[in-house]
Amino acid sequence: MSQRKQTLGEFIIENQASFKYTSGELSRLINSIRLAAKVVNHEVNKAGLVDILGAAGDTNVQGEDQQKLDVYANTKFIQTMTKRNIVCGIASEEEDDFITINSQDENHQNKYVVLIDPLDGSSNIDVNVSVGTIFSIYRRVTPVGTPVTIEDFLQKGNHQVAAGYIIYGTSTMLVYTTGHGVNGFTLNPAIGSFYLSHPDMQFPEDGRIYSVNEGNYIHFPKGIKDYIKYCQMEEGDRPYTSRYIGSLVSDFHRNMIKGGIYMYPKSSKASNGKLRLLYECNPMAFLAEQANGKASDGFNRILDIQPTELHQRVPFICGSKNMVEKAEEFMRAAE
């Protein structure tokens, strides 16, 4: 008889001790993200039936039209984390500035900040293609007892204490790391619980899938163009297969399981690419490295980049180690 799969709640408690700080708070924080994920998942699943599709009518700080589901997910994650007296601050793709959250005793006792992309892959919401949520967690650096400051958010990615994503796809999964490997949990909608379906996820060192918006090809740097040509050549185990969903979470998830590389490089249209360092690239880079993969901007390790702004963008190359190193080789050669 197959062994009963562990629930996410059980896994969190069982692995609490592996965390270097007293981890009750971090466990409660991940539990609150689990709860918000279920609430948002419920809305995503019935998106076509309720008035949640389409634009909300506002634009966010990036100048992007906010989708109704962007706003809904943003509200639900912020509400759920705020109510549980765990976080001292939240930054979100949908919020211009960070939000200060005081502890219930009004003494700024909470120790964690969360950075979140509430709904990743917004362009896919209305067309029923998988989307996601991305989160990144840090321990504050300013003293407990004082309000959180921008300093607490502009920490290098290698200081993250936890990161993860939720993918709202053919099934809904929560995948996360606390620096002890990457584990994936699938939601059983009938029971409403996440179960450990993908223990110790690992990127194959090599893959045969490349994910990039080739519609921007003519605007890409020479190194990226050369690497794409390399992927398409009839040689050895190439050509590779091109797969691009247009949702970072979904492309990353597939490439982590099958082996592959995702690229959102800089271009003559976007000098730093499109993806945001703090709540897209850093969390995915932490997961990638914890799963034996790699993430860089073509030259530098993403997790070593010193952030300077809340919504700054960086070029992003991430996936199977040998494929990322090959792309970096082409970038250096083209310098």
Ligand SMILES: O=P(O)(O)OC[C@H]1O[C@](O)(COP(=O)(O)O)[C@@H](O)[C@@H]1O
């Ligand atoms: O449509 P493009 O320019 O290829 O961008 C798609 C990329 O942008 C993203 O949608 C990120 O932006 P959002 O968080 O606003 O959705 C990624 O998920 C995706 O990989």
